[in-house]
Amino acid sequence: MSYVDRLLTRERELGRPVRVGLVGAGQMGLGFVVQASRIGGMEVAAIADIAPERGVRAFAQAGRDDVVTGADPAALSAAVDAGRAVVVEDATALTRLPLDVLVDASGVPEVGARVAFHGLLAGKDIAMLNVECDVTVGLLLATLATRLGRVYTVCRGDEPVECKALVDYVRDIGFEVVCAGKGKNNPLDPAATPASVAEAAEAKGMNPHMLASFVDGSKTMIEMAALANGANLKVPSRGMSGPHCTVEALAETFRPAADGGVLPEAGVVDYCTGPVAPGVFVIGRSDHPVVVTEMAYLSAGKGPYYAFYRPYHLASIEAPLSVAEAVLDRTPSLAPTAWNAEVISVAKRDLVTGELVDGIGGDTVYGVTDSAENAKAGGHIPLGLVSGARVVRDVPAGTALTASDVAIDETTTIATLRRLQDSLVGV
Known part of the structure; x- marks a missing residue:
């Protein structure tokens, strides 16, 4: 029904x-x-x-x-x-x-x-x-x-939820999930600000802060972190690889480097620019000869890596x-089942002692996905906590922010909940 x-x-x-x-x-x-x-x-x-x-x-x-x-x-x-x-x-x-x-x-x-x-x-x-x-x-x-x-x-x-549905499907039919990700529909420009995208935002009828968060990569990083935490997948490296790719080349591109692809290992999230957007994809692997033969008969590729692709997401x-x-x-479409990924805050420009950070899609910071382990080891500030933080020492552009660089507002609800979550996961 x-x-x-x-x-x-x-x-x-x-x-x-x-x-x-x-x-x-x-x-x-x-x-x-x-x-x-x-x-x-x-x-x-x-x-x-x-x-x-x-x-x-x-x-x-x-x-x-x-x-x-x-x-x-x-x-x-x-x-x-x-x-x-x-x-x-x-x-x-x-x-x-x-x-x-x-x-x-x-x-x-x-x-x-x-x-x-x-x-x-x-x-x-x-x-x-x-x-x-x-x-x-x-x-x-x-x-x-x-x-x-x-x-x-x-x-x-x-994208995280629609990609998670593909992940579940690929796992349910007995394939190993090698990579799950999305297409990014504009070139990556970490320096993008509301002012720099204002004309494009007006033409699209968008809030310029929202468009800036798309162009500077923050939104993609956020979405892939949510997918990693909801599907129990890893972050392969800080910022992932993000190659240009076509739909036809997905299975060739998103495979381990040992087999000619861009991934350091299997079981990860990643993204690409190019005509894969606005879709999501999963790369599944099966090397059993019967499966390989059947997939070839079904025109699904030569294997052992196969692309499962949904060409749209409807927001x-x-x-x-x-x-x-x-x-x-009484079930979630997607919710974190692990804490594998963080989105850390990176200075979009030189930050000066005493100024306030304006947050996602603004003038001061952008987000980059990293493993939760690396983020913890580096003492980095999650992007979701940085809005309203005060810069406590000069920070060069491109620096991943830490508690030595900015003082976050610890009185907010999200900061309080984050302290509780850190206790939950043993940070």
Whole structure:
């Protein structure tokens, strides 16, 4: 039975659809609201945004003009129960409303941490369109969710989750997973800033900070770290290899160097530039003669390395599937099962003593994936913690930041949760 059929059955049984609270009505959030409105048995019942008018506009795009605003929890809860749409400014206010699932599409690690932590304690399932938060404290949040009988998940539609589905498939049919990764659809420019990509961002209708995080590589590094932690794969080297590649050359390129590829070992994550984007891929290996013969007959390649490729990911369009999976199956689409990877902060330009770091997609830092072991040994600062940190000594461009370089704000929710997570994994 399809998810829609099961959602509609649930709605008939309970007398109401699955109620979703959404944080962030920007590009990703807007797409989620509109798409969820087209899925039977599910509705976005409340939106939180620091600019409430964006939430009102998002509901309007989904065909709803019955919006209630305000700050009184009792009145807002009554509105949700009555089937009205609610818009609030404070994201944590959603945790006090009669909602089933909270979806965070803010892209801000601190916001995601606060919403997820308080939401889990309030008995909500958590679905993240905020991978930036997941690669910082996702293991703690997933562990807490399990202990509380809730679901914590990264949302479908983002590359880590769609690639994890391919990983599961390749493992399920008995192949060894050699590499899993994604195509990056623009050349890597670690120095990219919102100002340098402003013209391109305007042409694409994008937030320039978001585009800068794509171009400077931070987003790719974040996504591959989430995949490594969710699929229990390794990071082959700091920053991975990132060669240019075509779909046809995937199986030749992403194999161990001993067999002519770019990988130092099997069982890793990586990415490439070129026409593989916007897809995801897994390289599987089987050297049994019967399998090799059958795969050749099926025009799947000559082996023993084979490319399994999905040519697209649909971002917020697919994200509602994770809500259905959480509510109906009580399982995550992707959540950390290990802590193999970190995304460390690297100075984008020379940093001067006393200035503040602005965070992901900004002017001061970009992210690079490394193994958790290397990040710990070097004392490096996770990218999700660095926003608002004060530079305590001059730092040359290209330096991977440590606690000797910057002082992070230890009063934030995400810093507190990270300390707990470090205790959990023995850092």
